[in-house]
Amino acid sequence: MARADRAAVIVDAAAYFVHLKAAVLRARHSILLIGWDFDARIELDRSGEAPTSVPNRIGRLLDHAVRRSPGLRVYVLRWDLAFLKMPFRGTTPFFLLEWLGGHRLHFHLDRHHPPSACHHQKIAVIDDAVAFCGGIDVTGGRWDTPAHRDREPRRTWPGGAPHGPWHDVTMAVDGEAARALGDLARERWFAANGWRPDPPPPCTGCWPDGLEPTFRDTDVSIARTQPAYDGLPEVREIEALYLAAIASARRSIYLESQYFAAHRVGEALERRLLEPDGPEVVVINPERAIGWLEGEVMGAARALLVRRLREADRHDRLRFCTPVTAGGRAIYVHAKVLVVDDALLRIGSSNVNNRSMGVDTECDLAIEVRSHDARAPELRAAILRVRDGLLAEHLGVSRDAFGAALRAADGSLVRALDSLAQPSGRTLVRFEPSDLSELERELGSTHALDPHRPEPMSRTFVRSLRLLPLVPPALAALGAGALAWLFWRGRTRRVAEE
The missing domain is CATH 3.30.870.10 (Endonuclease Chain A)
Known part of the structure; x- marks a missing residue:
C-alpha cells in the first residue's frame, strides 16, 4: 500500500495512449514498459491534432525520447511467447531500436515463468513519478473511444485493416504509488534478465496535462x-x-x-x-x-x-x-x-x-x-x-x-x-450461454487448460488431446505442433537449469 497524490481512472485506449505519449515526452531518467505484448507501430494520438514534429508511433517515440534526453534509459519487457498467438506483431522494430539506441534502449522477452504460464502484467512507469497499471496493452486491436461507434475510421490495426469495438480500462498514479510500481517493474526485469535497472532520482512533473485526477491524496x-x-x-x-x-x-x-x-x-x-x-x-x-x-x-x-x-x-x-x-x-x-x-x-x-x-x-x-x-x-x-x-x-x-x-x-x-x-x-x-456438448461440459468443469496453479507441460499436453474432437483438422495439427514444441522447450529449459 502506497500513497498517491493523484490517481486517475482512464477509460478506453484512445485516452490512455495520448496520456502515455505525454508522459513519455516528459521523461528524463527512465521509462519502464512491462507488458504482455507491445507493437512498435502503434499510433498513439489519433485525434488528427498531434504535432508532426514529434513521432506518433510508440517505437519511434521512444527512440526520439532517448535521443533528446542523454540521461534517459528505456526498458521494454514483453512476454516471450506472445508470438504464438500473434506471430505478425511489430516486435522486430524494438530489436532494431535497441541496436540503434545502444546501451540506453533495452528490449527483452520475459520467459521467467513456468512453461504453462504467461507474463500478463501491463505496467508503464515514467521516472518513478507517474505510472499506469491496468488492462490495456500498447498493441494492435486495442484502440477505441468510449463512443464505440459502429464505423470508426481510426480504429485500425497498424497495417490499416479495421478492427472491432474494444472496451478497456487502466489507472494512472503518482507519488509513492508510482515509485512502488517502479520497484515492482524493476524486480520483474531482474527476474527476466538477471540484472536490475537503477531507480531514477526523485522526480516530479511527469503527470500528463489534461488528465484529471479521479482521486487525490489516497x-x-x-x-x-x-x-x-x-x-x-x-x-x-x-x-x-x-x-x-x-x-x-x-x-x-x-x-x-x-x-x-x-x-x-x-x-x-x-x-x-x-x-x-x-x-x-x-x-x-x-x-x-x-x-x-x-x-x-x-x-x-x-x-x-x-x-x-x-x-x-x-x-x-x-x-x-x-x-x-x-x-x-x-x-x-x-x-x-x-x-x-x-x-x-x-x-x-x-x-x-x-x-x-x-x-x-x-x-x-x-x-x-x-x-x-x-x-x-x-x-x-x-x-x-x-x-x-x-x-x-x-x-x-x-x-x-x-x-x-x-x-x-x-x-x-x-x-x-x-x-x-x-x-x-x-x-x-x-448474456445467454450456448448449449454445451458433453465434451465441452467436461472441459469447463475440469478447468482443463485453465488450471489454478502451474502444471507440467506433459499434463497440459494430455489435457489438450481431449480437445481434438472439437478442433478442425488443420487447427488440430497446428495446435499439436505448438504444444509439442512447448513441451520440448520446457524439458530443455529444465535440463539447462539442472
Whole structure:
C-alpha cells in the first residue's frame, strides 16, 4: 500500500495512449514498459491534432525520447511467447531500436515463468513519478473511444485493416504509488534478465496535462499474482482480494472482465446470491472470447458458472450482460474492473479466470474507503462516479441520466439497469450461454487448460488431446505442433537449469 497524490481512472485506449505519449515526452531518467505484448507501430494520438514534429508511433517515440534526453534509459519487457498467438506483431522494430539506441534502449522477452504460464502484467512507469497499471496493452486491436461507434475510421490495426469495438480500462498514479510500481517493474526485469535497472532520482512533473485526477491524496494497494518458480514464492494476493471484496459487499458488486471462469470467484458470488438480503451482482462480459481456444475453454467454463449463478439468483439480484453498439455489434470487453458498494475500486490486468489467480503474473491496483478516513465521503462519491460512468457508457446514456435512474430505483443497480436497457441500439443485452456438448461440459468443469496453479507441460499436453474432437483438422495439427514444441522447450529449459 502506497500513497498517491493523484490517481486517475482512464477509460478506453484512445485516452490512455495520448496520456502515455505525454508522459513519455516528459521523461528524463527512465521509462519502464512491462507488458504482455507491445507493437512498435502503434499510433498513439489519433485525434488528427498531434504535432508532426514529434513521432506518433510508440517505437519511434521512444527512440526520439532517448535521443533528446542523454540521461534517459528505456526498458521494454514483453512476454516471450506472445508470438504464438500473434506471430505478425511489430516486435522486430524494438530489436532494431535497441541496436540503434545502444546501451540506453533495452528490449527483452520475459520467459521467467513456468512453461504453462504467461507474463500478463501491463505496467508503464515514467521516472518513478507517474505510472499506469491496468488492462490495456500498447498493441494492435486495442484502440477505441468510449463512443464505440459502429464505423470508426481510426480504429485500425497498424497495417490499416479495421478492427472491432474494444472496451478497456487502466489507472494512472503518482507519488509513492508510482515509485512502488517502479520497484515492482524493476524486480520483474531482474527476474527476466538477471540484472536490475537503477531507480531514477526523485522526480516530479511527469503527470500528463489534461488528465484529471479521479482521486487525490489516497492510499493505493498493489495486488499481485505470481506463480512459484525458480526461487520466487507463490503470490495469490489478487485471488484473496476478489474473495474478501465479494464477502464484504453490502449492496452491490459490479464486475467487468474479459473472461468469467474462475470457479472460486463464481462460488463466492453464488453464496452471496443465495442470501435473502445479499448484494446485487452486475457482470459485464464480452459476447465471446477472441480466438477458438479461448472461446472453447473459457466459454465452456463461463456457461457452467452463469447457469449456476442464475439458479442461485432466487431473489432476482443478478444481471450478466454484454455491451453492444448502436448497430447491435458486440463490443469486446477487455477491462478488468471490480467495484464493491461505494467502498472498493479495483482495476488491473487480472481476468476472472483461474490462470489469473495463480498461474500468470498479474498486477492490480485497488482503492478502499476506510471508515476512519476523514475524506471517506469524497472517496465514496469518486468510486460511484467511476462505476456509474462505466454503466452509463455501456447503456449509451449520460452519467446524469444513469444517476437519475438510480435515484428513481432507490439505489438499486439492477433496477436502474433494467429501466435504461433498450431492445435495440447502444445498450446492454442479457448474456445467454450456448448449449454445451458433453465434451465441452467436461472441459469447463475440469478447468482443463485453465488450471489454478502451474502444471507440467506433459499434463497440459494430455489435457489438450481431449480437445481434438472439437478442433478442425488443420487447427488440430497446428495446435499439436505448438504444444509439442512447448513441451520440448520446457524439458530443455529444465535440463539447462539442472
